[in-house]
Amino acid sequence: MAYLSSIFNILLAFFAIASCILMFVTLTNAYRLRNILLSWDSGKLLGFPLFASVFMLFTLSMFAGVTIMGLSGYTAILSCYVLMSFNWLVSSYFMSRRYITDHGIVKNINDPSQTIPWSNVHDLVEIENESGISFAFFYLPYSGPGDSRQCIRVELRVPNVHLDPFRRIMDHKLGRRFSNSQVTVPGYKQIN
Numbered sequence: 546m547a548y549l550s551s552i553f554n555i556l557l558a559f560f561a562i563a564s565c566i567l568m569f570v571t572l573t574n575a576y577r578l579r580n581i582l583l584s585w586d587s588g589k590l591l592g593f594p595l596f597a598s599v600f601m602l603f604t605l606s607m608f609a610g611v612t613i614m615g616l617s618g619y620t621a622i623l624s625c626y627v628l629m630s631f632n633w634l635v636s637s638y639f640m641s642r643r644y645i646t647d648h649g650i651v652k653n654i655n656d657p658s659q660t661i662p663w664s665n666v667h668d669l670v671e672i673e674n675e676s677g678i679s680f681a682f683f684y685l686p687y688s689g690p691g692d693s694r695q696c697i698r699v700e701l702r703v704p705n706v707h708l709d710p711f712r713r714i715m716d717h718k719l720g721r722r723f724s725n726s727q728v729t730v731p732g733y734k735q736i737n
Contacts, residue, residue: 554622561625564632571636574654580647582714585707587641594637601630643701645714650682652699658686661699663718678703680715 586592590599604626611619636655644651653659665684672679679702686697703711 557622557625561628561632564629564636568632568636571639571655575639575642578644578646578651578654581644582647583645583707583710585643585704586638587643587702588638592638593634594641597630597634597637601627601634604630645711650699650701652701658697659699666719667696669719672700676702677705678708 588598589595604623608620608623608627611623640653640655642654644654649660649662649665651660661682661684665686666682667685668683670681670683672681679700681698681700683696683698685695
């Protein structure tokens, strides 16, 4: 039975190291972004990601409870969980943050398919709903000659506070190629 406990401790240490690597890669990608014109938080809990925040609060409360009760045998294990939850929270925060740069739109800094260069946008749709305004961007990713390319759709919800600056940036970057025209479907505005 002792070997099973050792296997679980090794597995826990492996995931703690993996979470450190994820946080390092995410922070590196965030630091490498250049010419950020606009950015905002998109987390559900005061700008922070919901599940990562709840997990962080849970692990901190468990760690505090173990410390208060004097159960020092669990301190090392819970320290690994606190480290993992901290790394997850930081990584999730920067991954859920939206960046509008001079080069394009970065919806997720760790996922290149969620990054849209302004030059690749072929169409977009503005969608009004009760929670705010979203933009659906349609773009063709760069591929080599002779490759068949599929149009990719990425939806971006823009908070009302950042809506006017975002529209100004969009008009500056895409205005030469698109002209605004109202469609007859209520709640939608299409730019061709």
